[in-house]
């Protein structure tokens with residue numbers, strides 16, 4: 267018969283072993299992540315529907331030896347299967363999902379030096395989802411996941427007449443919000459109207475009253491995926507506008523999830 271002391275002792279030992287295993291697992295995950303040989307310059311790209319998109323995937327420079335040897339590439343999409351394969355210096359498209367026929371390619375010269383980035387032509391909303399890129403060669407091997415999102419966005423056209431500055435954009439999806447700021451960053455009142463051109467896709471016209479010559483205004487068109495900031499400077503002869511796009515990156519939820527795991531591991535450790 268085990269005494270109460272022995273039971274407590276063995277329970278503690280078991281708990282410690284489990285914890286140690288758990289910590290080793292976490293460290294292994296973190297370590298394998300940081301030394302992963304295959305990487306992407308953008309794992310959460312946002313494609314503009316109807317336009318071409320590059321999905322980035324390559325052997326990272328630090329882990330790349332001078333000679334890669336023969337390189338083979340495989341692009342898969344979680345729900346549809348094979349997007350594109352490249353083996354023995356040629357496309358290998360036997361099992362390619364029909365959705366990608368004639369729309370996908372890698373760049374053979376780039377593949378030879380470890381860059382397996384995929385060009386996807388004329389992006390559709392069904393292209394949205396998770397892709398994995400696998401690069402294999404005699405000296406390097408790795409996989410990276412890429413989450414493709416789709417949106418519709420366009421550069422607005424600016425006009426100025428009778429003290430009214432207007433910003434007009436032909437197509438946005440999801441439906442955006444429009445805000446105007448003056449040079450000091452204060453929000454200005456403006457009227458914005460939307461027209462649904464096709465299901466879910468909107469054109470917009472936003473007008474700012476009593477705008478002044480030689481002032482600079484900033485028009486921000488923003489939805490959950492894309493932000494377009496247009497800096498508009500009014501001069502005697504018209505409006506000069508420059509538009510910058512930024513895209514939403516990894517979900518903040520995932521980041522906080524990781525932090526939570528780490529925090530709880532530390533707490534358990536201190537309790538034991």
Ligand SMILES: *[C@@H]1O[C@H](CO)[C@@H](O)[C@H](O)[C@H]1NC(C)=O
Nearest residue numbers: 307320324373376381382383
């Ligand atoms: C990989 O190739 C693509 C397509 O040519 C190019 O856009 C990208 O900049 C390349 N990436 C690297 C890291 O060389």
